[in-house]
Amino acid sequence: MTSHSHEPLPQSRHIATEIPGPKSAQALARRKEAVSAGLGMAFPAVIARAEGAIMEDIDGNRIIDLGSGIGVVTVGNANPRVVSRVIEAAQAFTHTNFTTAPYLGYIEVCEALNKLTPGKFAKKSILQNSGAEAVENAIKIARHYTKRAAVVVFEHAYHGRTNLTMALTAKNMPYKEGFGPFANEIYRMPMPYAYRWTGDAATMTADALADVTHKIEKEIGAKNVAAIIIEPIQGEGGFIVPPKGFLPGLSEYATQNGIVFIADEVQTGFARTGNYFAVEDENVEPDMIVTAKGIAGGLPLAAVTARAEIMDSSHIGGLGGTYGGNPIACAAALGAMEAIAEDKLVERARQIGKILNERLTAMAAKYSVIGDVRGRGAMQAIEIVVAGSKDPNPAAMASVIKYCQAHGVLILTAGTYGNVIRFLPPLVISDELLVEALGILDDAFAAL
């Protein structure tokens, strides 16, 4: 199956040097000279290779990956089913442009998406290169279909870094500051964020829905709204899980008012949350679903999948792009989808979620700086606060991250208030490796 010319990378943590080691430090100095200072860096080690849930840096440190390259290598880094298909595809051809001369891989990925995404209606898809590009296309198609302009988005939302998607994204720093002017006809609605909800918890769903629909009616006019776009669990915003009933309520309101209901499943999609797609948790059938990140095992690919009549409403030539649905990325996606199905990774995401949630909940009982544990499946987060309050505590979070880095564990952060630690492990991680990484996290809190 694999065409690896090297020994498999041991699935174990190994600390060979301090992190960054001398070779990484030297390479990072070159990075500083050559690469824009506008790019951040979550983990200061330069990677030589990676497999499964382990990344090895150029100094020989083996790091446990609890981030999956931001929820991308869901099927594990360099998954053999992905790698072998990539090699085969690259040897066959590297590019034609699908709108110049088509190929089977693109068609097969669209067929798979139309089948896998929820909704018992005829669907069609298009492929792009990035989540942001797919979100842009989703909005463009919804506007063309409805002949309406307004787009409804939510507090804490993240939809990308291009001009339109910056406008859709909620958080100013670092995503928007100084990068405007932004696109118009974007309307931001309140998001029920359970941990920080100041109203009555018992009526949160009904109150939030009433608030949103009131604002739409009074401030926009429902008949002017082309689309409501929402992440079924907000990613960059801090893994905010909407209360039960909120997504079905929005979806129903959209249907009643001829609005295209778009689920941005870029981070939540492809088995991550213990379903293929997070909206399945409440049996929501969005008119349109945007996917990317976990779709192709690390290769750049994204998609818009929607009701056939919506996707077909654009004139010929209205949609496209040079690289969208590149044949090698399509082959990788078919490999990743095969891995999800045959290695039962949807089920595995649930098991990982159980382990993560139990351990994190136990830590929250011990360490009062952990204010909240939330998420679904292999998408879990903790919110770090000043003990005895809900005040964000980014300083404590930074210490914890630093400790984990020094001990070879990669974890990511998130959150509107910059105080959320999020876990997006590859679904091929073993229980042992996951528990070892969580043990180091526990030590990090103990060392605060």
Ligand SMILES: *Cc1c(COP(=O)(O)O)cnc(C)c1O
């Ligand atoms: C990452 C992300 C995007 C943007 O995807 P890119 O591939 O980085 O352009 C959009 N929406 C959500 C929910 C995301 O998590």
